[in-house]
Amino acid sequence: MSFPGTSAPSRLRRLLNPALQAAADLICPQLCCVCKVPQAHDAPRGVWFCQKCADELPVVEPPYCMVCGEVYDGSFTNVFRCMNCDGRRLEFEFAVAACRAEGTVRELIHQFKYERRLHLRGALAALLLRTLAEPRLEGENLVDWLLVAVPLHRSRERDREFNQSRELCQRLSQLTGIPAVDALVRTRETDTQAHLDRDERLKNLRGAFALRKPRPWQAEIALQGRRILLVDDVFTTGATTSECARVLRREGGAEKVVVITVARG
Ligand SMILES: [Zn+2]
Numbered sequence: 579m580s581f582p583g584t585s586a587p588s589r590l591r592r593l594l595n596p597a598l599q600a601a602a603d604l605i606c607p608q609l610c611c612v613c614k615v616p617q618a619h620d621a622p623r624g625v626w627f628c629q630k631c632a633d634e635l636p637v638v639e640p641p642y643c644m645v646c647g648e649v650y651d652g653s654f655t656n657v658f659r660c661m662n663c664d665g666r667r668l669e670f671e672f673a674v675a676a677c678r679a680e681g682t683v684r685e686l687i688h689q690f691k692y693e694r695r696l697h698l699r700g701a702l703a704a705l706l707l708r709t710l711a712e713p714r715l716e717g718e719n720l721v722d723w724l725l726v727a728v729p730l731h732r733s734r735e736r737d738r739e740f741n742q743s744r745e746l747c748q749r750l751s752q753l754t755g756i757p758a759v760d761a762l763v764r765t766r767e768t769d770t771q772a773h774l775d776r777d778e779r780l781k782n783l784r785g786a787f788a789l790r791k792p793r794p795w796q797a798e799i800a801l802q803g804r805r806i807l808l809v810d811d812v813f814t815t816g817a818t819t820s821e822c823a824r825v826l827r828r829e830g831g832a833e834k835v836v837v838i839t840v841a842r843g
């Protein structure tokens with residue numbers, strides 16, 4: 579894995595930053611986004627979790643399914659596919675999540691999405707960043723990849739006033755320098771899929787996404803031969819991300835799609 583960080587600060591900014599940050603900490607100390615306890619004075623800016631809360635995050639650790647990222651207890655030594663993925667045709671290469679959708683992580687995502695606590699996108703993007711340490715992305719020059727968000731239907735986005743995946747995608751792009759492109763649209767809203775089995779979910783989503791056509795003044799989004807990190811907040815069955823990956827590959831000509839999410843449901 580390699581990517582450039584944010585650009586190096588100028589000399590003046592380097593000189594000013596410590597003094598300005600010390601002043602900012604006095605007026606408004608940096609708080610842990612979970613327990614709200616002020617962070618230690620020597621904690622770097624942009625650290626969202628205090629040590630105690632960071633240690634308690636339900637981080638995804640191996641072993642997990644090499645396709646869908648489903649976490650398993652126990653010690654598998656071999657590469658394995660879970661029963662759910664066996665014999666199933668998914669259009670993405672694999673999916674990897676930073677955390678399990680439990681406890682504080684589930685709560686943070688809920689506050690971000692449904693209580694409009696938009697500042698939490700920083701904390702969630704910091705978690706998402708961890709997925710790039712996935713061993714299968716090692717050796718990849720990720721700055722040559724593209725970040726693409728799972729889109730919301732226009733009416734859903736109008737109600738929520740933002741698309742949580744796009745917010746995470748843009749923040750991750752700022753953190754890593756990997757370009758983000760708005761490549762997909764959701765053309766059809768589907769009813770809740772909870773009552774459908776896995777094949778019915780895929781069928782139900784067929785045709786629900788399309789490549790976004792650029793406006794006359796916008797440049798064409800070239801996906802041909804590109805490698806894509808598809809970003810979503812939570813991965814559940816993989817039906818939505820698989821359908822997005824299908825459109826990116828079959829219609830856009832993308833070479834491969836890897837799904838990265840903050841949480842694994
Ligand atoms: Zn804390």
Ligand SMILES: [Zn+2]
Pocket residue numbers: 643644645646647648659660661662663664
């Ligand atoms: Zn699986």
